[in-house]
Amino acid sequence: MANSIGRFTIILACWAACVSGLPIFNHFAVKSSSLDPYPTKPRITFRADGTFKVTVFSDLHYGENPWDAWGPQQDVNSTALMKKVLADEKPDYVVINGDLVTGENTFRENSTRLIDEIMAPLNEAKVPFSTTQGNHDNQANISHFEEIQREQSVAPLSYTRFAPPGIGGEGGPGNYWVPIYEKTDDKIPVLILWFFDSRGGFSEGPNSTSIPDWVDSTVASWIQSETTQMNAVWGPSENRGALAFVHIPPHYIQAMQPGLNSTRDPGLNADVMGQGSAQATVDSTDQGKDQPFWDALNANVKNLHAVVSGHDHGNEWCIRETTKQVIFCFDKHSGYGGYGSPGWGHGVRNIVFSSPDPTHGLETWIRLEDGETRARVILDENYM
Numbered sequence: 127m128a129n130s131i132g133r134f135t136i137i138l139a140c141w142a143a144c145v146s147g148l149p150i151f152n153h154f155a156v157k158s159s160s161l162d163p164y165p166t167k168p169r170i171t172f173r174a175d176g177t178f179k180v181t182v183f184s185d186l187h188y189g190e191n192p193w194d195a196w197g198p199q200q201d202v203n204s205t206a207l208m209k210k211v212l213a214d215e216k217p218d219y220v221v222i223n224g225d226l227v228t229g230e231n232t233f234r235e236n237s238t239r240l241i242d243e244i245m246a247p248l249n250e251a252k253v254p255f256s257t258t259q260g261n262h263d264n265q266a267n268i269s270h271f272e273e274i275q276r277e278q279s280v281a282p283l284s285y286t287r288f289a290p291p292g293i294g295g296e297g298g299p300g301n302y303w304v305p306i307y308e309k310t311d312d313k314i315p316v317l318i319l320w321f322f323d324s325r326g327g328f329s330e331g332p333n334s335t336s337i338p339d340w341v342d343s344t345v346a347s348w349i350q351s352e353t354t355q356m357n358a359v360w361g362p363s364e365n366r367g368a369l370a371f372v373h374i375p376p377h378y379i380q381a382m383q384p385g386l387n388s389t390r391d392p393g394l395n396a397d398v399m400g401q402g403s404a405q406a407t408v409d410s411t412d413q414g415k416d417q418p419f420w421d422a423l424n425a426n427v428k429n430l431h432a433v434v435s436g437h438d439h440g441n442e443w444c445i446r447e448t449t450k451q452v453i454f455c456f457d458k459h460s461g462y463g464g465y466g467s468p469g470w471g472h473g474v475r476n477i478v479f480s481s482p483d484p485t486h487g488l489e490t491w492i493r494l495e496d497g498e499t500r501a502r503v504i505l506d507e508n509y510m
């Protein structure tokens with residue numbers, strides 16, 4: 127980094143930090159990073175026509191029952207779906223939103239080979255992407271940590287990162303953000319994609335024990351410190367758009383389901399949410415454990431267009447959540463593995479920004495494998 131740019135950045139940060147009375151360590155954090163977490167990777171940008179398309183795969187569930195005919199054929203079909211959708215949609219960014227594998231069916235000696243299988247179509251399409259991990263990705267023979275490490279080693283266009291040490295709690299290292307710029311040479315991003323680790327599943331090894339299924343409270347302070355740095359270097363949070371991904375729906379989403387209106391909130395609604403369907407519902411004493419995360423996300427990240435989750439394979443709807451007024455969307459069960467029902471189909475959620483203006487709404491819909499689309503909604507201030 128050129129000295130002059132570094133010094134300019136430090137002065138700006140010092141000004142912001144001194145004015146707001148922030149502790150001194152912020153100066154060093156800003157100095158050392160300049161806030162580009164991907165200095166060696168291609169910058170991700172909007173298209174020249176001002177649009178940006180994200181395609182979300184979810185719940186691929188590779189690796190079921192490798193000992194019989196049923197599981198391996200599911201994976202053949204899931205790979206075919208990925209290839210077809212990537213070729214048709216030509217997204218600018220891909221998200222795989224958790225439960226990449228059915229970890230409880232995997233073997234110690236080769237479990238991460240499934241990650242190689244999932245990465246193959248993405249490597250072939252040369253599309254930038256990143257992943258969240260789900261409850262089935264933490265099991266006796268595999269973990270979120272191992273999956274991310276493997277992904278980073280086999281997929282050159284993976285933007286998945288680990289949270290700093292101490293952030294994320296047991297089994298939850300996958301908390302990070304990805305900056306999206308309007309143009310390659312821009313200094314300041316117009317959109318931040320946030321990714322959170324809702325953990326769940328089981329610890330590794332023969333005496334595997336269950337892991338809490340909510341975003342750990344340490345992530346709340348991390349969101350605050352990251353956004354403080356962003357604001358110091360890039361200016362106020364209002365200058366950027368945001369979109370968040372987390373495998374298990376936040377706790378409050380479950381209470382929204384009875385109020386769905388199929389005209390306003392279209393899409394399959396075939397999974398009645400119960401115990402285990404949303405974060406922090408392991409038992410009654412665990413209710414609301416994702417509250418620090420939910421509060422910090424909504425307080426610090428402005429222009430948050432939507433929070434997107436998978437986990438409940440029979441749901442596709444979006445709704446405006448009433449405690450924070452933020453829009454929530456389910457993505458679409460993509461994998462032939464994992465539970466399902468013949469009528470549900472397999473596909474993806476597409477999300478399209480039509481302008482780099484951070485306040486501009488976006489359009490989203492479900493695309494099925496055969497190309498059929500449904501549940502199209504505009505996510506903006508008029509939505510609900």
Ligand SMILES: *[C@@H]1O[C@H](CO)[C@@H](O)[C@H](O)[C@H]1NC(C)=O
Pocket residue numbers: 192193233236239240
């Ligand atoms: C892993 O090994 C098991 C047992 O040998 C085998 O059945 C399975 O197909 C292998 N899985 C992968 C992904 O290579």
Ligand SMILES: *[C@@H]1O[C@H](CO)[C@@H](O)[C@H](O)[C@H]1NC(C)=O
Pocket residue numbers: 196199200203462
């Ligand atoms: C895989 O896809 C083919 C073609 O669409 C279908 O006929 C078959 O039933 C699918 N297999 C599984 C295991 O879902």
Ligand SMILES: *[C@@H]1O[C@H](CO)[C@@H](O)[C@H](O)[C@H]1NC(C)=O
Pocket residue numbers: 230231232233234235266267
């Ligand atoms: C884990 O891998 C080992 C070694 O392949 C295997 O014996 C075991 O059945 C696997 N599954 C679990 C849940 O431990």
Ligand SMILES: *[C@@H]1O[C@H](CO)[C@@H](O)[C@H](O)[C@H]1NC(C)=O
Pocket residue numbers: 331332333
């Ligand atoms: C697992 O638990 C058993 C029974 O308590 C114990 O004997 C064994 O040492 C434990 N194994 C590991 C790897 O911790």
Ligand SMILES: *[C@@H]1O[C@H](CO)[C@@H](O)[C@H](O)[C@H]1NC(C)=O
Pocket residue numbers: 387388389390
């Ligand atoms: C459902 O939403 C539509 C479109 O916004 C609206 O016209 C209709 O009144 C709503 N129905 C109910 C029962 O709220």
